[in-house]
Amino acid sequence: xxxxxxxxxxxxxxxxxxxxxxxxxxxxxxxxxxxxxxxxxxxxxxxxxxxxxxxxxxxxxxxxxxxxxxxxxxxxxxxxxxxxxxxxxxxxxxxxxxxxxxxxxxxxxxxxxxxxxxxxxxxxxxxxxxxxxxxxxxxxxxxxxxxxxxxxxxxxxxxxxxxxxxxxxxxxxxxxxxxxxxxxxxxxxxxxxxxxxxxxxxxxxxxxxxxxxxxxxxxxxxxxxxxxxxxxxxxxxxxxxxxxxxxxxxxxxxxxxxxxxxxxxxxxxxxxxxxxxxx
Numbered sequence: 001x002x003x004x005x006x007x008x009x010x011x012x013x014x015x016x017x018x019x020x021x022x023x024x025x026x027x028x029x030x031x032x033x034x035x036x037x038x039x040x041x042x043x044x045x046x047x048x049x050x051x052x053x054x055x056x057x058x059x060x061x062x063x064x065x066x067x068x069x070x071x072x073x074x075x076x077x078x079x080x081x082x083x084x085x086x087x088x089x090x091x092x093x094x095x096x097x098x099x100x101x102x103x104x105x106x107x108x109x110x111x112x113x114x115x116x117x118x119x120x121x122x123x124x125x126x127x128x129x130x131x132x133x134x135x136x137x138x139x140x141x142x143x144x145x146x147x148x149x150x151x152x153x154x155x156x157x158x159x160x161x162x163x164x165x166x167x168x169x170x171x172x173x174x175x176x177x178x179x180x181x182x183x184x185x186x187x188x189x190x191x192x193x194x195x196x197x198x199x200x201x202x203x204x205x206x207x208x209x210x211x212x213x214x215x216x217x218x219x220x221x222x223x224x225x226x227x228x229x230x231x232x233x234x235x236x237x238x239x240x241x242x243x244x245x246x247x248x249x250x251x252x253x254x255x256x257x258x259x260x261x262x263x264x265x266x267x268x269x270x271x272x273x274x275x276x277x278x279x
Contacts, residue, residue, distance in 0.1 A: 022118060023057075023102040023129075026077065027068045027136040029144055032090030036061045041083060045126050048201050049134070054080060058126070060133035065090075066140050068133035070102075096144045098136055102129070111212055113219045127206045134200040135216035142196065142225050145186050149232045152182050156239055163243070179240040183233050196226045 036050035057071030103118035
């Protein structure tokens with residue numbers, strides 16, 4: 001089935017006959033990873049990312065845990081998600097989700113994205129739908145990472161305030177190391193798996209669609225959100241490292257004091273023994 005046929009039947013269309021056909025697009029982050037190797041759910045549309053024709057719609061699967069469902073009925077979506085669950089590593093509950101609408105505008109020059117409105121496309125071609133899936137998947141992944149980093153900020157902020165107001169640091173070195181670990185995990189995910197800053201492979205074959213993808217990047221503020229996330233990650237890592245260094249310094253100081261005290265006690269005991277032997 002040709003992708004242009006997605007405009008008929010299974011797509012969510014307006015009740016008005018003269019209204020432009022629309023497609024419902026739903027991105028779900030199911031977990032940390034999805035293994036699409038050897039998956040057979042329909043005719044293959046793309047191998048990177050893995051995309052399949054499912055009924056009259058598309059399913060695009062990203063290895064960093066996101067599946068984008070295009071033009072599928074709710075019942076079809078549920079069946080597909082159930083089939084993917086055994087392939088999900090680190091399943092989330094609830095799933096991270098974002099939705100969008102693609103609308104046919106029949107004019108390539110009119111391709112645009114209205115703020116809060118549908119994505120206008122000259123045609124529902126596979127290439128265009130894959131670009132939308134890529135942008136929506138990255139936006140969904142960023143949304144979860146943004147919440148994770150915000151949660152780390154909520155934990156680390158009281159520690160920093162206590163240091164500023166009382167000059168005292170928390171003693172939970174393990175907690176500090178966990179914060180650093182969380183920051184590193186998000187950094188590794190954003191830079192390694194998701195690669196938000198990288199353009200999708202389809203643009204290498206269809207450079208004429210670069211303008212459409214640039215509009216998608218602007219609509220979902222991918223670059224701006226990535227920059228903000230990286231700054232927050234740097235702040236979290238720097239703060240946690242500073243607190244850990246202070247805690248380690250204090251522990252070393254206490255250890256040195258304990259060693260000095262033991263030496264003094266040993267000297268005192270030696271002096272007492274010497275004096276006792278004289279008498």
